[in-house]
Amino acid sequence: MGVAVISFLAFGASQVATPGPANMALLATGARFGFRAAIPFVFGVAIGKQLIIWPIGFGLMSLADRVPVIFEIFKYISAAYIAYLAWKVANMRLGTAGQESNVPGFLAGLWVHPLNPKAWAMIVAGFTNFVVPGTPPLQATATIAICLFICQMVFHPIWALGGDQIAKTVAGQPAEVWLMRVLAALTVLSVLYVLFGGTST
Template identity: 30%
Template sequence: MLESLLSLIAATGLLLGSPGPAPLALAATGATFGIRRGAPFLAGILLGLSVAIIGASIGLAALFSRFPELRLTCQLLGAAYIAFIAYKIASAPCTQLDAAQRAPSFRDGFILNLLNPKAYAAFLAIFSQFLLPLENTSLGYLATGICALLVATLVDSLWLAFGGLLRPCFPAHARQERCEFSSPSPC
């Protein structure tokens, strides 16, 4: 059981902590607005992630109990989508960071992760590969979901804090420019 738990924690940390829409938005929010003003956005992201966990676990539990052979298919689809997202992030051009007057809200974070396909793909992979081996399968899904949410809370908080640590490196006007490094910064 301990080995399964450690595997789940490591996989969840890697899948949810890798750069994607939510982690990058959290880092940008921390760098632009600071940790305190980004906290509601983080809370919204975590609530949206909770909905993704519930949706993925309920859907997969029903699907796998009826068609156990689909487990491998879901594993392959989840892995392929995560590889695709990683490629899209790595090859994306530098875009303008919108430093509007207001920080992203709780609602913004909730909608971002509610519609975040990376979260659903990650949970397809997590629930199909790293489900905690409890006698009661429903409890296994619940325990896996709770563990994944705790890891996500830590990882997403670290992304926001990382952005907050970078905040002094970017003067306020540079945070609004499009990837230009012409103005001197303290870093």
């Protein structure tokens, strides 16, 4: 009994590293405010995924089996929220001095994954595909939680740093407007993808 740790780490890394609503938010935050200012947001996003993992590990899946319509409704509400965030990204302009008070912090980051349908899909896939039947819930959940946290601590800062580096190149240039629109479009497309069968974070 247990979790296929090596296989799950490979799966988790591939999902956490690829584009999705959370990574687009990290990229946009790094681009708008700089990498250092985005660090609390990065930690909030990482911890926020734990708010999904533990309830799923301790029985939320059984509720999904009994009342599936609840999760269908939640999925579309979450998608609408991510689309709203994408609209804000599309109208965002890259880092300028004197805007530090508007930086999204740790608490803002906490909400990203609980309202991210792709994160839910990825975690459910982790429990259903990599946990050996009969594994104690605490063991399974703790293993999934630790593996994903490790992956996030590697890849989430890279996305925020990438945004910071992009901003240094295009801030104030004509390409800036198009960059933010592309990021917004990618965010929406990532949500549409999971609504029709994707699992990236």
